[in-house]
Amino acid sequence: MNHFYxxxxxILAFYINNLxxxxxxxxxxxxxxxxxxxxxxxxxxxxxxxxxxxTVYFNWNPDKNPSDSLxxxxxAGKKISKVAPADRRRMPGKNGIYNRAHSMRLYEKNGDxxxxxxxxxxxxxxTNTTERESDPVFSGDESAVVFERGNNxxxxxxxxxxxxxxxxxxxxxxxxxGKPGEQEKFLKADQLAMFEVLKERKDKKDAxxxxxxxxxxxxxxxxxxxxKNVTNxxxxxxxxxxxYGLVQTDKxxxxxxxPNYVTESGFTEDISAxxxxxxxxSEHEFWVYDVKKDTARKVSTTDIPGIFDKPDxxxxxPKLDTAWKKKERKVVFHGPFWSVNGQHAVVVIRSLDSKxxxxxxxxxxxxxxxxxxxxxxxxxIGGPGVGGYPQSAGEIxxxxxxxxxxQSEATGYSHLYAFNIAxxxxxxxxSGNFEVQNVVLSKDRKTFYLITNEVHPGEQHVYRxxxxxxxxxxxxxxxxxxxxxxSPDEKTLAIRFSKSxxxxxxxxxxxxxxxxxxxxxxxxxxxxEFLSYPWREAKVVTIKAGDGQDIYARVYEPKQSNGKxxxxxxxxxxxxxxxxxxxxxxxEYMFHNxxxxxxxxxxxxxYRASSGYGRxxxxxxxxxxxxxxxxxxxxxxxxxxKTYGVDPKKIGIYGGSYGGFITLMALFTTPxxxxxxxxxxxxxxxxxxxxxYTANILNEPQADSLAYRKSSPIYHAAGLKNxxxxxxxxxxxxxxxxxxxxxxxxxxxxxxxxWELASYPxxxxxxxxxxxxxxxxxxxxxxxxxxx
Numbered sequence: 001m002n003h004f005y006x007x008x009x010x011i012l013a014f015y016i017n018n019l020x021x022x023x024x025x026x027x028x029x030x031x032x033x034x035x036x037x038x039x040x041x042x043x044x045x046x047x048x049x050x051x052x053x054x055t056v057y058f059n060w061n062p063d064k065n066p067s068d069s070l071x072x073x074x075x076a077g078k079k080i081s082k083v084a085p086a087d088r089r090r091m092p093g094k095n096g097i098y099n100r101a102h103s104m105r106l107y108e109k110n111g112d113x114x115x116x117x118x119x120x121x122x123x124x125x126x127t128n129t130t131e132r133e134s135d136p137v138f139s140g141d142e143s144a145v146v147f148e149r150g151n152n153x154x155x156x157x158x159x160x161x162x163x164x165x166x167x168x169x170x171x172x173x174x175x176x177x178g179k180p181g182e183q184e185k186f187l188k189a190d191q192l193a194m195f196e197v198l199k200e201r202k203d204k205k206d207a208x209x210x211x212x213x214x215x216x217x218x219x220x221x222x223x224x225x226x227x228k229n230v231t232n233x234x235x236x237x238x239x240x241x242x243x244y245g246l247v248q249t250d251k252x253x254x255x256x257x258x259p260n261y262v263t264e265s266g267f268t269e270d271i272s273a274x275x276x277x278x279x280x281x282s283e284h285e286f287w288v289y290d291v292k293k294d295t296a297r298k299v300s301t302t303d304i305p306g307i308f309d310k311p312d313x314x315x316x317x318p319k320l321d322t323a324w325k326k327k328e329r330k331v332v333f334h335g336p337f338w339s340v341n342g343q344h345a346v347v348v349i350r351s352l353d354s355k356x357x358x359x360x361x362x363x364x365x366x367x368x369x370x371x372x373x374x375x376x377x378x379x380x381i382g383g384p385g386v387g388g389y390p391q392s393a394g395e396i397x398x399x400x401x402x403x404x405x406x407q408s409e410a411t412g413y414s415h416l417y418a419f420n421i422a423x424x425x426x427x428x429x430x431s432g433n434f435e436v437q438n439v440v441l442s443k444d445r446k447t448f449y450l451i452t453n454e455v456h457p458g459e460q461h462v463y464r465x466x467x468x469x470x471x472x473x474x475x476x477x478x479x480x481x482x483x484x485x486x487s488p489d490e491k492t493l494a495i496r497f498s499k500s501x502x503x504x505x506x507x508x509x510x511x512x513x514x515x516x517x518x519x520x521x522x523x524x525x526x527x528x529e530f531l532s533y534p535w536r537e538a539k540v541v542t543i544k545a546g547d548g549q550d551i552y553a554r555v556y557e558p559k560q561s562n563g564k565x566x567x568x569x570x571x572x573x574x575x576x577x578x579x580x581x582x583x584x585x586x587x588e589y590m591f592h593n594x595x596x597x598x599x600x601x602x603x604x605x606x607y608r609a610s611s612g613y614g615r616x617x618x619x620x621x622x623x624x625x626x627x628x629x630x631x632x633x634x635x636x637x638x639x640x641x642k643t644y645g646v647d648p649k650k651i652g653i654y655g656g657s658y659g660g661f662i663t664l665m666a667l668f669t670t671p672x673x674x675x676x677x678x679x680x681x682x683x684x685x686x687x688x689x690x691x692x693y694t695a696n697i698l699n700e701p702q703a704d705s706l707a708y709r710k711s712s713p714i715y716h717a718a719g720l721k722n723x724x725x726x727x728x729x730x731x732x733x734x735x736x737x738x739x740x741x742x743x744x745x746x747x748x749x750x751x752x753x754x755w756e757l758a759s760y761p762x763x764x765x766x767x768x769x770x771x772x773x774x775x776x777x778x779x780x781x782x783x784x785x786x787x788x
Contacts, residue, residue, distance in 0.1 A: 024529055024530065026597065027533065027594035028594070029774055029778045029781055030774055032590040032591060032594065033587060033773040033774040034770050035770045037061055037064055039527055039530065040503070040586075041062070041503070041525040041527050042525060043523075043525050044058040044059065044060045044071070044505065044506040044523050045060075047483075047494045047496060047506065048095075048485065049486075049488055049494065050072075051092060051105065051118065051488055052121055053491065054074065054075050055073065055074055055075065056072070056073045056485075056506075057070060057073075057083070057091075058071055058073075069082055071083060073522050075492070080522065080523070092107060092109070092114065092116050093108055095107065096108070096136070098443070099138050099142050100138075100340060102443040102488075103117070103118050103119065104117050104118060104138075106137065107136070108133065108134050108135070108147075111129075112125060112126075112129070113125075113127045113133045113136045113147050113156075114126060118488075126145060129149075132149070133147045133148065133149050134149075139237070139239065140235075140236070140237025140238055140239060140338075143158055144158060146166065146235050148233060151171075151225075151230050152165060152166070152168060152233075153165075153167045153235060154166060155235075166220055166235060166242060166291075167220050167233060168219065168220040168221065168223065169225055169230050169233075169244075170223065170224050171224075171225050172226065173224050174224045221294050221295075221296065223289065227248065228246040228247060228248045228285075229246070229247045229248075230246060231244065231246075232244060232245045232334075234336065236342070240291050240292050241288055241364040242288070242291065243288050243289075243364060244287050245284060245286055245287070245333060246284070246285040246287060247282050247283070247285075248282060248283040250279075250280035252280055253275050253279040254276075255273060256274060256276060256738075257271065257273065258270070258273045258731055258736055258737070259271075259730075260730075260731050262761045262762050271731065273733045274690050274691075275690070275691060276689070276690070277687060277688075277689055277691045277694040277698075277701060278687070278702050279691060281330065281352055284330065284332045285299075286299040286347075288364045290364075290365075299333070299367050300367065301328065301331055302328060303369065304331070304358060305358070305371050305374060306356060306374065307328055307329055308327060308329070309356070310327070311353065311355055312378045313699060313704055316704075316706060329351050329352065329353060330351070330353075331351050331352065332349070332390045332391060333347050333348075333349055334347060334349070335348055335362070335393065336362050336364070337398070337404070339400075340398055341401045344361065344401065345363075346360065346361050346396070346421075347369070348393040348394065350387075350389075350390040350392070350393075353699075354381055354388075354390055354695070354696045355376060355377055355379075355380060356375070356376050356377075356381065357381045357386070357394070358371060359372045359374075359419070361421055372404070372419050372421065372424075373408065373419060375410060377409070377615070377619070378622075379696075380619065380622070380696035381409075382409070382574070382615075382618060383414035383618060384407065384435050384438070385406075385407030385414050385416075385437075385439060386407050388574065388696065389696070391692075394407060395407045397441060398445075399418060399441075400445065402420055402421055402422045403420050403421070404418070405419075405439075405441075405467070406419070409615045411428075411431065413432070413435050413615065414435045414615075415429070415430045415431055415432075416429040416430045416448070417429060418467070418468075418469075427469065429465070429468070430450070430452070430465075430469065430472075432454060433614065434457075435613075435614065436450055436451075436452050437452060437453060437460055438451040438483075442490060443490065445467065446466065446467055447464060448464070448466075449462065449463070449464055449465075449484060449493075450464075451463075451482065451484060456479075457552055457576075457579070457606075457612050457613060458552065458576075458579035458580040458581075458612075459479055459481065459579070459580050460480075460482055460581070461474055461475070461476045461477070461482055462475045462484045462493065462495070463475060464511075476497070480497055480498055480499035480500070480582075481497070481498055481579065481580070481581035481582075482497050483495065483496040483497075487511075490511060491510070492509065492510060494507075495507040495508070495509050498581045499537075499580060499581060499582065500580050500581060500583070501582075502535075502582060503586070504582060505521055505522070505523050505525060506521075507519035507520060507522060508520050533593070535589075535590075536556055536596060539554065539555050540552065540553070541553055541554075541555055543635060543639045544635075545628075545631070545632055545635050546631055546635050549617075551605055551606065551607065551635070551636065552578045552606045552613070553603055553605040554577070554578045554579075554603075554604040555602070555604075556596040556601065556602035556604075557596070557601060557644075558596045558598075558600060558601060561599055561644065561646070562598065562599030563599075563645070563647040564600050564646065564647065564651070565602070565603065565637075565640045565644070565650065565652070566600050566602050566603070566652045566653070566784060567604075567605065567633055567637065567640075567652070567653045568588055568592065568603070568604045568653075568655055568659070569605070569633065569653065569658070570585060570606075570655065570659055571655060571657035571659045572657065573625075573629075573658045573693075573697075574609060574611045574618060575611055576606055577610075578604055578605060578610075591777055592604070595781075601644045603639075607662075608620035608628040608629045608632050609621040609625075609629050623704065623706075623707040623711075624711055625661070625665075625697060626662065626665035626713070627711075633653065634670050637651050637673050637674070648673075651673065652676040652677060652678075652784045652787070652788050653667075653676075653677045653678075654677060655679075656681050657680070657734075658683070659682075660679035660680045660726075661679070661683040664677075664679045664682050664684065664713035664724075664743075665713055667679075667721075667722060667724050668713055668716035668717055668720055671719055671720065671722055672721075675723065676722060676723040676725075676783050676787035676788055677722070677723070678724075678725040678780045679725070679726050679727075680727045680776065681728050681734075681765055682726065682740070683712075683713075683739060684712065684714045684739040684742060684743040685712045685743075686711050687708050688742075690734075713743070714742060714743055717743065717747055717750055720747065720754065720755065721754075722787075723787040724755040724756075725755070725758070726740055726744075726755065726756070726757045726758070727757075727759075727760070727776045728740045728757070728758075728759060728760070729759075729763030729764055729767065729772075730759050730760060730761045730762075730763070731762065731764050733765065735765060740757060758775070758776065760772045760775075
């Protein structure tokens with residue numbers, strides 16, 4: 001055999017072996033659960049622009065390193081390059097605050113304050129201390145920069161560099177002055193009357209003290225905080241007022257402990273975790289320090305319209321309803337948000353029970369509040385641009401000196417509104433059965449850039465719209481989702497785009513008026529191995545629920561059905577997954593492709609409480625988790641039988657977190673619908689979960705015990721009839737491992753023997769290790785293969 005022939009065979013064998021190594025099919029759990037950055041690729045993230053608008057920066061990892069690195073794309077050179085560590089250290093900080101003309105930008109970097117001038121892009125460092133300075137803003141006349149250091153506010157004059165302290169908040173309480181008693185007063189007066197030298201010396205000392213006091217520069221008032229914490233310190237544009245919040249944490253609120261068993265020390269170590277829902281809440285106050293009068297006053301909430309309104313659910317508890325009387329609800333203040341000319345201020349006020357949001361004008365001189373807009377929801381306030389928790393102000397800003405803009409679910413969908421504080425007129429800038437997902441205001445305050453889902457609930461597109469409302473110009477067109485970062489000169493949009501079969505990539509889009517530009521792809525992140533498999537584009541369908549509502553869902557159709565089906569339940573509750581872009585559940589997406597290869601029909605539903613569909617869908621689980629959100633899945637099971645001829649005795653269900661909770665409720669309360677289920681890191685008792693999420697939906701357990709009894713799987717465990725797999729990380733600081741331990745004891749006492757628990761000693765709520773993912777999904781596959 002000649003050398004050429006041998007060489008040809010060698011090359012052919014190498015090529016075949018390399019092809020096989022790069023080929024993903026057939027899918028296996030071991031293949032798809034590998035570390036994604038090592039075989040799929042890493043999408044660009046954290047997109048930012050250079051101040052000169054000539055470079056776009058992003059985190060990326062095309063080299064499969066342990067962590068992402070910073071990359072830059074030059075618009076002029078049309079080239080991607082990795083940013084060297086030395087160059088990265090010299091770069092300006094991200095984000096920050098612009099002056100009104102957008103000619104300068106303030107930012108914090110490494111605990112110091114910097115300012116960049118857009119005339120020549122020169123950077124000036126304003127502070128260089130061992131203490132951390134943060135949250136820089138321009139003063140009202142833009143002659144100085146106000147920033148926070150420790151608990152206090154300081155300003156630095158841009159011309160002279162003079163640093164001035166604006167507040168003097170002190171922890172603890174002021175020591176009481178040692179005032180003399182009656183006996184001491186008598187003796188002192190007698191001594192001064194008796195001895196002339198004593199009186200002369202005292203007079204000289206008092207006169208000198210007056211001179212010294214007169215020579216002292218003005219200092220801010222000492223304000224003692226006691227055991228409270230100060231938050232959200234702001235100086236009014238005219239410099240006269242400092243507004244701030246005081247928060248007092250209830251020390252009786254008990255925190256939970258998560259034991260960590262596999263540690264470097266060899267000892268069990270305790271992780272301090274959150275409180276449970278219903279724990280005593282922190283008290284919030286809003287104060288104004290009047291610099292001119294040297295006084296600090298608390299803003300009263302008594303006259304806020306509806307502050308005494310009681311929630312409707314109390315009607316189910318006559319004793320609590322009667323005992324309510326006139327109870328002033330606790331609130332959190334956000335702001336103030338000042339108009340461009342600094343003449344007007346508004347605040348956003350959220351009730352801690354999440355049932356009210358007030359937008360009110362605010363006068364710091366009189367402490368008066370005037371209602372501009374109130375949104376009341378007997379379930380809970382939420383939605384895109386509104387915020388689902390009292391700690392969120394939501395989207396709000398000023399269009400001019402008299403007009404604010406904000407988002408509200410007043411119509412049942414989150415839309416953009418304008419309110420003129422002079423005329424009292426409220427104007428809807430967008431409307432329809434869709435949601436505004438994101439809002440960016442142009443620097444001249446004439447244009448909004450919006451992301452909405454008006455084309456389809458499963459698509460998100462970028463639009464340009466005048467601030468007065470009206471017709472929107474659609475800037476993106478490909479089916480999928482778009483995220484937008486506007487360049488400082490507003491000529492270019494950096495777009496992150498993904499579709500259902502491909503992860504996110506970076507694109508650039510020309511924003512020139514009148515041009516019909518197409519986005520230009522900048523990054524290509526996925527591997528040849530990933531592309532070697534023909535990933536399915538799941539069909540997005542609507543399924544009619546039992547109450548007549550349309551449920552959006554994704555269905556994976558096998559070429560040859562085996563008569564079996566699996567329903568996947570996404571987590572978080574308020575999250576969307578039946579859409580046309582790359583799923584954050586990408587491992588599950590690949591697992592569903594593998595199941596479909598095996599002949600399964602897979603259904604992935606945006607059940608009641610999912611995001612993207614408006615207020616009524618969002619709050620459809622109020623006071624009953626495991627109600628409509630579960631019946632949506634049982635309706636989905638019936639649809640699979642009717643539409644795809646699936647065997648009703650061969651339907652499985654699985655999901656993580658909220659999806660694990662629904663899986664438990666499905667097997668416990670509808671045992672004849674699902675033959676097998678895998679509950680991953682599930683909530684088993686909502687009274688053991690956190691305050692911010694749970695209290696919105698179920699109120700607090702001590703006040704609404706009926707809602708918790710209906711909604712918690714542990715109370716329904718006796719209904720388990722079919723096959724259950726539970727998987728849970730043991731250092732889960734979100735849904736604690738204690739949840740599944742308690743459920744295990746309940747199942748043992750009930751004599752159930754058709755369940756098993758897989759524990760992962762080193763995993764938190766979101767698994768990290770590929771070995772854990774692999775083990776978990778091999779168990780899920782085994783469950784479905786054996787029990788369906």
